Each structure stands twice: as structure tokens, then as C-alpha cells.
Amino acid sequence: MNLRISRIILLASAAIVMATQSAYSLMVKVPEAQLIKRSSGIVIGKVIGKQCYWSEDGALIFTDYTVQINKCIKGDPQVTLVKITVVGGHIGDIGLIVSDVPTFELGEEVLLYLETQANGKVGVKHGAQGKYSIVHDVIQESGESVRAYMARVKIMTKE
Numbered sequence: 001m002n003l004r005i006s007r008i009i010l011l012a013s014a015a016i017v018m019a020t021q022s023a024y025s026l027m028v029k030v031p032e033a034q035l036i037k038r039s040s041g042i043v044i045g046k047v048i049g050k051q052c053y054w055s056e057d058g059a060l061i062f063t064d065y066t067v068q069i070n071k072c073i074k075g076d077p078q079v080t081l082v083k084i085t086v087v088g089g090h091i092g093d094i095g096l097i098v099s100d101v102p103t104f105e106l107g108e109e110v111l112l113y114l115e116t117q118a119n120g121k122v123g124v125k126h127g128a129q130g131k132y133s134i135v136h137d138v139i140q141e142s143g144e145s146v147r148a149y150m151a152r153v154k155i156m157t158k159e
Contacts, residue, residue: 029129030126030129033156035113035125035126035129035130036074036113036153036156036157038115038125039074039113039114039115039125039130040074040075040114040115040116040125041072041074041075041076041079041082041112041113041114042072042073042074042075042111042112042113042114042153043067043069043071043072043073043075043082043111043112043114044069044070044071044073044109044110044111044112044134044146045067045068045069045070045071045082045109045110045112046067046068046070046107046108046109046110047065047066047067047104047105047106047107047108047109047110048066048067048068048106048107049064049065049066049106050063050064050065050066050104050106051063051064051066052089052090052091053091054091060087060096061087061088061089061090061091061094061095061096062085062086062087062088062089063085063086063088063089064083064084064085065083065084065086065104066081066082066083066084067081067082067083067084067110067112068080068081069081069082070109071146071150073150073153073154073157074153074157075114082112082114082122083121083122084104084112084114084122084123084124085117085121085122085123086098086101086102086104086123086124087101088101088103100127100128100129101127101128102124102127102128102130102131104131108133109133109134109135110131110132110133110134111131111132111133111134111139111146111149112124112130112131112132113125113126113129113130113131114130115130134146
């Protein structure tokens, strides 16, 4: 009987370890050079609008954020507004939070790596890895000044 309990505990432990390992492997850090190359646009802007809504089947909540573009580093420099769609949001008392989906605050200044999705909507490339907050012209996640970042990325996009 003790052997059977030991086997059950061993199998349960193995299942937990495997589940934990697969959860950690869901999002792999993408090198910056690949993020830059694979993005359809790289912009700096300010979040000026937010609209949450249910999916057509009522199973998910989506949020559209409107970002006023102040600087275009890569992409169409004529575009001044972009609407970004993410999974998740709040409608009334119901909320949906999805891991590795970027979150935004109205008034927040952001650096975004953009991609056009299969459905034609614009999203953030590689989830939360494609969104950085800017405060006083400093990218918060790296501590790098916006000016230094822009100069470095312009060189990388010319290569």
C-alpha cells in the first residue's frame, strides 16, 4: 500500500513540475534586434482613449486603446493615431486579465513595438515585451533616455 501511495505522490509531483516548466516557457524573451526587425512599426505616443467591449460570442473582453503618436521610429510617419487592441479589460463588475498582455493607463507615455494582426487590428508585438513606459523622457524598464534609444534604433533599422 505504501508503494502505491509513493507512486501517486511521485506522479503528482512530476505533473506539477512539468506544468510549472511549461508555464515558464510560454513567453520567451525576444532579443531587441529581433523585436525591432519583426515589428511593423515602432512609435512613441500617449494613451488618450480606452474602450472595452465583449467579443462577438460573449466569451472574452477586449480593450481598444487609442495612442496619439508623437514620434515614429519605424513605420508610416504620417500616422498620428493608432488603435491598439488587447485581450482583457473590465466591463462593469467583470474583468479579464491575461498574463503577458500589456496594460495601459490613460495619459501614459509609451514606446510601442507594433504588429498588424491577421484580423487587421493593430497589436503590440510579443505581448508585454513590446510595450515600455516613458516618464520624463526615460524608458522606465531600461533606464535609457528616449533620445539615446532612438539614435541606437535608427542605426539598427538602417542595417
